[in-house]
Amino acid sequence: MDQAHIRNFCIIAHIDHGKSTLADRLIERCGAIRGIAQEQMLDSMDIERERGITIKMAAVRLTYVAKDGQSYQLNLIDTPGHVDFTYEVSRALAACEGALLVVDASQGVEAQTIANAGMALNQGLEIIPVINKIDLPHADVERAREEIEMAVAIDATDAIPCSAKSGLGIDDILEAIVHRVPPPAGSPDAPLRALIYDSHFDAYQGAVAYIRVKDGSLKKGDRIQMMSTDSRFEVDSTGHFSPALTVDLGLACGEVGFVTAAMKSIGDAAVGDTITSATNPARMPLPGYREALSMVFCGMYPSDGDQYQELRDAIERLKLNDASLNFAPETSAALGFGFRCGFLGLLHMEIARERLEREFGLDLILTAPSVDYKVTRSDGTEAHISNPTDFPAPHLVNLVEEPIVTATIIVPTEYVGAVMTLCQERRGTYKRTEYPTPQRVILHYVLPLGEILLDFFDKLKSQTRGYASFDYDLAGYQPAELVKVDVLLNGDPVDALSFIVHKLFSYQRGKAMVEQLRKVVPRQQYEVRVQAAIGAKVIAADTIKPFRKNVIAKCYGGDITRKRKLLEKQKEGKKRMKQIGSIELPQEAFLSVLKVAE
Amino acid sequence: MCTLDALDPIAVYVHTPFCPTKCGYCDFNSYAMSGGIMARTTAATVAEVSRSPWRGRPAKTIFFGGGTPTFLPIEQLVGLLEAVFRVHPPLPDAEITSEANPGTVDAERFVAMRAAGFNRISLGAQSFLDADLVRLGRVHRSGEIERAVGAARSAGFANVNVDLMFALPGQSLRAWEDNLRRALGLGTEHLSLYGLTLEPNTPFYKEHLRGALILPEDEVQVAMYEAACAVAAAEGLAQYEISNFARPGYECRHNLAYWRGEEYAAYGPGAVGCVAMADEPRVFERYTNLKHPERYCEAIENGDRVAYDRERIDDTIRRIESVMLGLRLNEGFEPKEGSVSRRAAAAMEARGWIEWSGPRMRLTGAGRHFCSEVTAALLP
Numbered sequence: 001m002d003q004a005h006i007r008n009f010c011i012i013a014h015i016d017h018g019k020s021t022l023a024d025r026l027i028e029r030c031g032a033i034r035g036i037a038q039e040q041m042l043d044s045m046d047i048e049r050e051r052g053i054t055i056k057m058a059a060v061r062l063t064y065v066a067k068d069g070q071s072y073q074l075n076l077i078d079t080p081g082h083v084d085f086t087y088e089v090s091r092a093l094a095a096c097e098g099a100l101l102v103v104d105a106s107q108g109v110e111a112q113t114i115a116n117a118g119m120a121l122n123q124g125l126e127i128i129p130v131i132n133k134i135d136l137p138h139a140d141v142e143r144a145r146e147e148i149e150m151a152v153a154i155d156a157t158d159a160i161p162c163s164a165k166s167g168l169g170i171d172d173i174l175e176a177i178v179h180r181v182p183p184p185a186g187s188p189d190a191p192l193r194a195l196i197y198d199s200h201f202d203a204y205q206g207a208v209a210y211i212r213v214k215d216g217s218l219k220k221g222d223r224i225q226m227m228s229t230d231s232r233f234e235v236d237s238t239g240h241f242s243p244a245l246t247v248d249l250g251l252a253c254g255e256v257g258f259v260t261a262a263m264k265s266i267g268d269a270a271v272g273d274t275i276t277s278a279t280n281p282a283r284m285p286l287p288g289y290r291e292a293l294s295m296v297f298c299g300m301y302p303s304d305g306d307q308y309q310e311l312r313d314a315i316e317r318l319k320l321n322d323a324s325l326n327f328a329p330e331t332s333a334a335l336g337f338g339f340r341c342g343f344l345g346l347l348h349m350e351i352a353r354e355r356l357e358r359e360f361g362l363d364l365i366l367t368a369p370s371v372d373y374k375v376t377r378s379d380g381t382e383a384h385i386s387n388p389t390d391f392p393a394p395h396l397v398n399l400v401e402e403p404i405v406t407a408t409i410i411v412p413t414e415y416v417g418a419v420m421t422l423c424q425e426r427r428g429t430y431k432r433t434e435y436p437t438p439q440r441v442i443l444h445y446v447l448p449l450g451e452i453l454l455d456f457f458d459k460l461k462s463q464t465r466g467y468a469s470f471d472y473d474l475a476g477y478q479p480a481e482l483v484k485v486d487v488l489l490n491g492d493p494v495d496a497l498s499f500i501v502h503k504l505f506s507y508q509r510g511k512a513m514v515e516q517l518r519k520v521v522p523r524q525q526y527e528v529r530v531q532a533a534i535g536a537k538v539i540a541a542d543t544i545k546p547f548r549k550n551v552i553a554k555c556y557g558g559d560i561t562r563k564r565k566l567l568e569k570q571k572e573g574k575k576r577m578k579q580i581g582s583i584e585l586p587q588e589a590f591l592s593v594l595k596v597a598e
Numbered sequence: 599m600c601t602l603d604a605l606d607p608i609a610v611y612v613h614t615p616f617c618p619t620k621c622g623y624c625d626f627n628s629y630a631m632s633g634g635i636m637a638r639t640t641a642a643t644v645a646e647v648s649r650s651p652w653r654g655r656p657a658k659t660i661f662f663g664g665g666t667p668t669f670l671p672i673e674q675l676v677g678l679l680e681a682v683f684r685v686h687p688p689l690p691d692a693e694i695t696s697e698a699n700p701g702t703v704d705a706e707r708f709v710a711m712r713a714a715g716f717n718r719i720s721l722g723a724q725s726f727l728d729a730d731l732v733r734l735g736r737v738h739r740s741g742e743i744e745r746a747v748g749a750a751r752s753a754g755f756a757n758v759n760v761d762l763m764f765a766l767p768g769q770s771l772r773a774w775e776d777n778l779r780r781a782l783g784l785g786t787e788h789l790s791l792y793g794l795t796l797e798p799n800t801p802f803y804k805e806h807l808r809g810a811l812i813l814p815e816d817e818v819q820v821a822m823y824e825a826a827c828a829v830a831a832a833e834g835l836a837q838y839e840i841s842n843f844a845r846p847g848y849e850c851r852h853n854l855a856y857w858r859g860e861e862y863a864a865y866g867p868g869a870v871g872c873v874a875m876a877d878e879p880r881v882f883e884r885y886t887n888l889k890h891p892e893r894y895c896e897a898i899e900n901g902d903r904v905a906y907d908r909e910r911i912d913d914t915i916r917r918i919e920s921v922m923l924g925l926r927l928n929e930g931f932e933p934k935e936g937s938v939s940r941r942a943a944a945a946m947e948a949r950g951w952i953e954w955s956g957p958r959m960r961l962t963g964a965g966r967h968f969c970s971e972v973t974a975a976l977l978p
Binding site for chain 1: 795820841857884886919922923973974
């Protein structure tokens with residue numbers, strides 16, 4: 001297809017504003033698939049469908065015959081909506097010339113609307129505002145239009161009202177894409193430069209890179225080179241998404257599609273990297289490449305210590321598919337051999353855990369998630385510490401710095417007080433307030449990443465009856481008075497239960513931790529003393545009384561099978577417990593830290 | 599233990615599933631039904647016994663349980679026993695027990711039962727406090743317990759057991775000790791003392807989940823059990839199993855067969871038997887009959903099999919069960935090669951929960967509170 005008839009665009013929206021449904025309608029209208037059997041066809045992983053969110057991006061090539069009678073190739077690139085995947089969103093945007101900014105007519109502009117629109121503007125994309133769900137009873141198109149102009153600062157006069165659900169306005173959107181989104185720039189004769197905006201791993205073909213050809217072209221047999229690593233491959237196949245992967249003769253300048261080249265791991269097709277020709281390389285890569293940055297860390301251990309090797313294999317295989325997952329072996333005195341894993345965020349962590357357990361049949365123990373701290377020791381040396389176990393004793397610490405974020409919270413006026421209280425409780429620093437409309441307020445805060453990691457968003461939602469929306473960007477480090485709280489069972493510290501917390505909250509969290517453990521740790525044969533301590537100083541303590549009896553009163557001829565099975569189950573349950581010295585800990589114990597922040 | 603001899607004696611169990619009412623703690627196969635279904639079920643059970651594959655094997659013990667066997671019209675109860683006698687001629691010293699509810703017996707019935715051949719009565723007394731009996735959902739009242747024991751004695755029963763329950767909702771240690779004294783005052787040869795167990799699918803269990811059941815603390819339950827062992831021993835009733843006490847020679851031989859891993863044939867709705875397989879005598883098969891009386895009767899009447907669940911009890915399972923059941927007995931058991939983890943056994947011994955008497959392993963007094971814990975630990 002000649003460049004003048006190609007349009008590359010994406011859809012950006014706050015979660016639940018109808019992005020996937022709109023994509024389905026556009027696909028349907030262009031006849032890529034007739035009779036959609038499954039809603040949300042761009043979301044292909046089970047977990048995505050179950051959670052109703054988009055994790056892995058996908059794309060689809062549509063053929064649209066516009067009202068001017070000409071045929072256009074429209075490439076729709078889907079973007080993930082969750083804040084964990086911001087970098088992936090930015091790469092997808094970089095593959096496009098235009099974006100549909102979808103706003104729910106009854107919800108109005110939300111935090112991710114602003115964050116994503118801001119990113120799209122930074123990439124220089126043409127933004128077409130779309131006001132969706134106009135057929136809902138509480139729809140207020142004018143208010144939504146006003147909010148877009150005020151909060152996103154773009155002209156919304158030509159915002160297209162639509163209902164993705166009923167199909168209303170879909171033709172207007174397609175015409176707007178053709179007439180308002182510019183065709184791809186780039187030179188077909190320049191050396192190849194193709195942006196990798198996503199990838200997946202296929203057991204037969206290796207890494208499949210999803211690319212946007214910025215300059216030059218690409219076909220089977222071409223020798224290619226990755227510009228960040230200089231590794232070279234020969235192209236096995238190229239193709240496009242319909243939305244299934246469809247092999248074709250080659251990708252021309254401006255087109256979106258995929259390339260396979262016997263790349264052994266997903267790391268060979270790193271998101272953000274530039275593919276060029278090995279025989280006629282470009283001089284400069286496309287801008288914006290960076291390695292995936294882990295924000296959240298936790299220990300992952302097999303609950304059955306014998307499964308360490310299985311866990312290693314599983315994580316390695318997951319990594320083939322998930323470039324942003326980082327891991328390194330670690331050992332815990334309590335849990336044995338496992339891995340320190342880094343994730344983009346908490347959702348990413350949960351998805352990884354779920355996939356490891358579901359797809360590889362593993363039973364895992366996760367330690368409480370932590371962020372990465374910068375610690376300056378008293379001898380002047382510096383270290384990055386993401387595992388509380390490695391945190392030095394109080395007298396060996398000179399300075400601790402914690403990662404912070406700049407947060408944007410959009411909330412109806414009446415909840416401002418509640419949100420400000422919550423932010424203060426989380427050690428937030430107030431920055432400024434904006435008033436895009438009389439009903440809504442945009443609050444800007446600096447918050448410690450560690451304080452928003454666990455339940456901040458849930459709390460925010462519950463204290464604003466679901467009306468608040470939230471987005472954040474990493475904003476470096478700032479000093480904080482942080483301490484490590486150790487948990488001791490019968491006097492012995494259990495490394496996997498330690499956590500790092502601000503000094504102000506240390507007593508309260510220590511106490512909550514002890515209470516939580518008393519709830520989840522079953523009675524043992526001996527009394528168990530549970531203590532929380534900072535260094536040598538105990539800040540909270542309690543005891544778990546020993547159990548006094550465990551006996552079946554009746555066991556006659558008709559009871560034997562059932563009682564035997566009960567015992568076997570009890571035995572199995574014991575195996576899944578972690579033996580720490582003479583104490584048996586259930587898996588929940590290691591997630592107690594999560595509960596104490598509540 | 600295992601046998602090729604078709605004439606080897608065997609323990610025989612007969613289940614009668616009917617009760618006047620269903621008690622709140624009971625998860626046995628029992629139904630508050632009466633009338634035509636009783637006669638029909640009795641006839642079906644007689645038919646099941648008559649076509650038994652183990653016909654001809656003498657009965658060393660016979661045990662009628664339920665349900666409430668004494669809730670059956672006496673002629674049906676006697677008819678059933680006669681059917682068993684025809685198929686399993688009792689050995690001269692056979693122990694022949696019927697469970698009885700103090701509210702469903704009288705002198706006349708006991709006389710008839712004794713005449714028919716029963717020689718042991720097991721009375722479900724449970725408590726001497728009427729408030730407890732009401733709470734448990736029992737049909738009898740405490741005054742009827744003594745009358746029932748008296749009637750059994752007059753009818754010639756020289757071997758009587760009384761069942762009591764402890765750790766009842768709201769029960770104090772003192773109330774339990776009173777109960778124990780009154781039970782011992784009856785002068786029976788045998789006592790079964792059961793801690794209340796909350797079984798799923800019972801009203802008590804549901805109350806417990808709702809938090810509506812206030813049970814004695816573990817520490818109190820332990821004290822209740824220890825009081826029971828001490829008081830019974832002082833009265834000459836030696837403990838021989840977790841929940842069972844008897845004067846010497848009056849241990850329930852039928853129940854001992856279960857705990858020693860011997861064969862038992864069983865008849866009636868929901869009855870569970872466990873018998874060596876004909877072609878593979880080292881392996882037992884445990885079967886469970888259809889539970890609902892109507893389904894059971896239909897199957898018998900159509901000539902279909904009534905054993906709906908059949909479980910192969912091979913060497914491995916028998917080893918596991920020998921540990922689980924053997925530990926319950928004060929005589930202990932002789933662990934077979936590989937049936938217990940030696941390391942765990944050493945640990946349990948060090949903790950003072952088990953002891954050895956020659957080749958036999960048994961629980962200590964302290965270990966008896968932790969029978970399940972020890973069993974789970976010992977299993978390899």
